[in-house]
Amino acid sequence: MQSRGTVIRAYGGFFFVLTESGSLTCRPRGKLRLTEGEIIVGDTVEVTMTGEGTAVIERVLDRKVELHRPRIANVELAVVVVAARDPDPSPFLIDRYLTVIAHAGLETVLCINKIDLADRSEVDSLSHMYRRAGLDVLTTAAIYGQGVDELALRLSGTTCVLAGPSGTGKSALLKALCPGVDAVVGEVSRKTRRGKHTTRFVQLVPLPSGGLIADSPGFSYLRLGDIRPDELRVLFPGFEKLARTCRFSSCLHRDEPGCEIKDAVADGRISETRYENYLELLREIESYQR
Ligand SMILES: Nc1nc2c(ncn2[C@@H]2O[C@H](COP(=O)(O)OP(=O)(O)OP(=O)(O)O)[C@@H](O)[C@H]2O)c(=O)[nH]1
Ligand SMILES: [Mg+2]
Ligand SMILES: [Zn+2]
Structure with missing residues (x-):
């Protein structure tokens, strides 16, 4: 039986594909294997069942959009997550992310997390700077559940990805948005006040109110690529x-x-x-x- 699904995780040559009848563990069909590296999270694929919960990937459909860092396909929205403090926000990095994401054709939401660690006035001036530019800005304190309902509402029904520097609280937000999903929340180094690159792979999980959301590894450098x-x-x-x-x-x-x-x-x-x-x-x- 053939069906269509979304790749939600790629690991050790296996692809986990979410279909209408649940999640399947898949291998690409032999001739596809040469280009195995080309199947990424977010890809829409056609699969043939081979057994209980297993299938082979026959075909990868054309991508609507593709983001290189984090590497993910077919997301319509990126949530750029920065921290109000630890690590301190850098407007230059924010503008860089926003530009790369806009170039890839995605919508963006800027999420300023860890607002419990900074003065209200600092958070307000950062939000104001980006709201003035027409951006959707949300403020949260993931570990206290603050602002999480508003974020959930904004993301409801979309396929989106959490992106941003390490240690800003992407995994903590994912946990707050999707209770029951076990994402590993790391630490921020006391000395450098930077994250420790805890999340290692991109993975899509269902949002409770509909849609899919991906956690992703934090990065510090982002090439602007081929923007003219x-x-x-x-x-x-x-x-x-x-x-x-x-x-x-x-x-x-x-x-x-x-x-x-x-x-x-x-x-x-x-x-x-x-x-x-x-x-x-x-x-x-x-x-x-x-
Ligand atoms: N005070 C405070 N700490 C937070 C908040 N959200 C997350 N943290 C803490 O920040 C640290 C890093 O959180 P993570 O969720 O692992 O950060 P990440 O963005 O997923 O980091 P990488 O996976 O390395 O990219 C953890 O110690 C969290 O407990 C928040 O709203 N307030
Ligand atoms: Mg993480
Ligand atoms: Zn001009």
């Missing part, structure tokens, strides 16, 4: 609409006259910090192109 300057000028979160009003359609918002972005920085619609982040990212992708 003329893409960045409109991709950078918060620039999309404004950039259309620049006098030149190729405006990189640097020295060009009639630049709406620079006007927006001058009158406070865009924060200085985020504009600096944009310029830094622009310099970086220009240096790749040389």
Whole structure:
């Protein structure tokens, strides 16, 4: 019998596939095996049952979207998880994540976790900076269950992934969102105040109110990849609409006259910090192109 399902975990050459009739342990069909590395979590696959709870993967369907870090397919939304403290948030890293995710064609939600560790005013100014850019910002304290209902509501029915630096509380959020799922929550080093890269693989689990959510390993470095300057000028979160009003359609918002972005920085619609982040990212992708 053939059916269709979603790869929820890949481990040691096996793929765990969620189908209408439950979860199956699968191997790819012989001819597929050559490209085994090409099957990733989130892929939609066609399987043939071979026994009780086992099947072979016959075919991988085309991906709608694909994210490289974390490596996952067909998610519509990424929750960028940062901590209000330990590790301290870096707007530059946040803007970098947001840009890469926007380039991959996903929606984003920014989740500021561990709000119990920081002053209200710090959390507010960070949220404000990103809300001004049109982003959906939620604040949580995962281990106290604070803000978790709002996050659950926002994610309900979607296929999404938790992404962000190590130690920000992605696994703690997953546990709070999906009681009963046993995700390993790690520690933050006292000395460096960084996470210890506890989560090792991407895994999708069902959300109680419908949909699927993936935990993922934290990362510290994220390559911007193949984003071009003329893409960045409109991709950078918060620039999309404004950039259309620049006098030149190729405006990189640097020295060009009639630049709406620079006007927006001058009158406070865009924060200085985020504009600096944009310029830094622009310099970086220009240096790749040389
Ligand atoms: N004070 C506080 N600590 C939290 C909160 N959420 C998570 N933590 C703690 O932060 C540490 C790291 O949490 P994890 O959930 O393992 O972080 P992670 O993002 O999954 O980290 P990696 O798997 O390494 O990417 C643990 O000690 C958690 O208990 C929170 O809301 N408040
Ligand atoms: Mg984790
Ligand atoms: Zn401009």
